[in-house]
Amino acid sequence: MTSRQTGGDALACQLAREGVEVVFGVPGVQLDWAIDGLRKAADRITFVATRHEQSTSYMADGYARASGKIGVCLVVPGPGVLNAMAGLSTAYACNSRVLCIAGDIYSPAVGRGLGLLHEVRDQTSILSSVTKWQGRAERAEEVPRIVSEAFAQLRGYEPKPVAVEISHDVLSSVAEVPAQEPDFTSRPLAPLPDQIERAARLLAGSRSPAIYTGGGALAAKASDALAAFAERIQAPVIMGENGRGAVSDRHPLALNALEGRAVLPHCDLVLVVGSRFVDTAMGRPAWPSDAARYVYINIDPGVAAPPRRADLFVQGDCRLTLESLERAVPQRPALKMNLAAVRQWAAEQMREIEPQGAWLRALRRAIPDDGILVNELTQVGYFARIAYPVYHPNTFITPGYQGTLGYGFPTALGAALGSKGRLVVSINGDGGFGWNLQELATARKYNIPLAIVVFNDGHFGNVRRMQLDQFGHEYATALVNPHFDRLASAFEIPYVAAADPAHLERALREHRERGGPTLIEAHVEAMPSPWHLLRLMRPPFAADRPAPANPLGEPQHSHENRIVS
Structure with a gap:
């Protein structure tokens, strides 16, 4: 069956067929016809307009991990794609099923280096560094098939992001577009x-x-x-x-x-x-x-x-x-x-790490077993890697090996939209929060139920500690922060100052009753390093700290009775 459609309409219709419920994006000139298609499909797909392309991919990743569904982001070519790369690299590191739909320049000019608006050299290769598969629709008639193939790849045995590129003239052109039936079959790889x-x-x-x-x-x-x-x-x-x-x-x-x-x-x-x-x-x-x-x-x-x-x-x-x-x-x-x-x-060693431990205990008491903590690269967050108890899968979200500072807040926004009513808490340092604090506008616009906790020590705290440990002085780590109470007020978001862990616990319970977003600021001082506890192997910079005796005694390895495979 075919119908006469624009490429943008065909894109929106195929996304709906594939079961997409939310698309994160930033409107732009090469996406006009895609946005118009999503407008027509607004009864089936919610379009969440963010304030930065970086946040589109982070939010798609958070949505995918919290919901178990496929996250979708939509960005303009060139700078839009480049801005989204941080989130896509995190999704790639974390085995996250994310589809990036990238607009592109006028299709006859692709690869010719004419200097068209938003043109970058070899955009497909750029996307290939953070996706496992890339497809391009050359004509409007091809849009449903290419999108369907992208979803088949996403449902395949390797859970990694994929990308689809569509030039703006393909999105605006009108053609007899064949319908494409989706294939919802999952394809896990069975062992031999x-x-x-x-x-x-x-x-x-x-x-x-x-x-x-x-x-x-x-x-x-x-x-x-x-x-x-x-x-x-x-x-x-x-x-x-x-x-x-x-x-x-x-x-x-x-x-x-x-x-x-x-x-x-x-x-x-x-x-x-x-x-x-x-x-x-x-x-x-x-x-x-x-x-x-x-x-x-x-x-x-x-x-x-x-x-x-x-x-x-x-x-x-x-x-x-x-x-x-x-x-x-x-x-x-x-x-x-x-x-x-x-x-x-282990507990005896972890007791040394305060006040991080007290903050984490307050978080755990306030967050239900199935609630989601989106961890960040912050002093409390580092210790959370071992000290925050986790009771359900996908309720402790990390940036994986990318260690992407600033990923947490926008990722948590996506997780909150995919969480099906579960409590979602984003913990941030004041440094990392600055990466995407503009998304408070998105939180307010869509009334996203997210508790945003900012631990404010006025520095890039971990960098400061490492500089002091290695060089005896610090340089360029002090921050000039906004008044977070005024920042929250500017976006009409409730603000709470948490003076101690008990205040944080109470603020989280009140947030859950109130709904919508809440910004919680906790003023903290420099904290003790947990790094000697965080690696399986003791790191070199902890060599001066003697390791506690193994509670199981000295290992007695036997090489007998080994079966050679």
């Missing part, structure tokens, strides 16, 4: 039976296995499978920053990365599930032990490449692979490792 068999043999020969999990387990919705498998083999589950919530912190086998530091030396087999397993500062393996074997479970073979050492790589969707492994291995005896002692050992 011989790989499952080899992994099961390694487990059978293991004395003390452990599981280390990252964000890939969350992207694959593998939480139930992970918990069931861990219970079957009686292995502790160590969750890295991006894997927090893969199993509930209440689960008896759940450990954070600090607790994992005590456990891993005692393990002779580590199953790395959905993680790149590298130190993101130096590119070294996260836990290089010659005494342990490593089995990597991932859809990307690159995660097992050097400098990491893999005794076995199992390529497959994390959920399907764990389910297959659970069926292939026998039930192991109850774990004898004293995880209670490990948790106590």
Whole structure:
């Protein structure tokens, strides 16, 4: 069936067919006909107009991670695409299903370098650095097919952003456009039976296995499978920053990365599930032990490449692979490792990190188990990586290995729109909040129910600490901030000054009752460094701080009875 449509109408209609409910974008001249198409589809698709293209991609990412649906952003070519790159790079790092629809210059001039408005050289290649697939509609008739292919890619086994480019003359042209039926089939990658068999043999020969999990387990919705498998083999589950919530912190086998530091030396087999397993500062393996074997479970073979050492790589969707492994291995005896002692050992070290710990306890008390905390690169946020308990998947949102300062507030706006009424809290430093504070206008315009917490120390606090530690002085870290109470008032957003953690807890409860956005400012001073607690390996700059004795004692590794796969 065909109908006479503009390319812009065809775009909006296909998005609606694919089940899109929200599009984040900034109107611009090359998008006029796409915006008009969305206007006609306003009964099916909500268009959220942001104040900066960077926020469109961040909001699409947050929406995707909170809702489990596909996030969509729409930007003009050239500077619009470049502005959106930060959010797309974060989505790529975090295995987020995001579609970027990029306008383009007059189609006959693409690639000719004529200097048209918003032209950049080889926009497709630019987008390819942060997306796994790129498509272009050359004619209006092609728009539904290209968009449908983009969604097929998004529903495929590799959860990464994709991009579609459409020139403005294609959006404005009129043609007989064929309808394209969407394919909602998900396509997870099943592991090969011989790989499952080899992994099961390694487990059978293991004395003390452990599981280390990252964000890939969350992207694959593998939480139930992970918990069931861990219970079957009686292995502790160590969750890295991006894997927090893969199993509930209440689960008896759940450990954070600090607790994992005590456990891993005692393990002779580590199953790395959905993680790149590298130190993101130096590119070294996260836990290089010659005494342990490593089995990597991932859809990307690159995660097992050097400098990491893999005794076995199992390529497959994390959920399907764990389910297959659970069926292939026998039930192991109850774990004898004293995880209670490990948790106590970690808690004693974490007690040193105050007042961050007090702020995090207040956040956890005020946020329901299924509420969402969007973490940021701020003093409280760094410690949250290990000290904030997480009870449900996708309720602790991070920027992944990108570490994109300033991502948190706009990402949280998208998460709030996709959260289905759950409480969403964005924590920020005053430095990072400055990246996108203009989106207070978006929060107000759409009355987005988000609690925006700004910890204000008047500096780029982490940079200041690192400069003082390394050089004995600081430079260029002091900030000139707005009066946040006046800023909130300017956007007609309720403002609360939280003098201490108890005030923050109360402010969050009042925010939830009130609805809409709330800006909460907490004035803080310089805080103690938590960095010596945040890595599986103790970082070099903590060498002067003696490591507490391992609560499990010195590891006694045995190389006997190893099964070579």
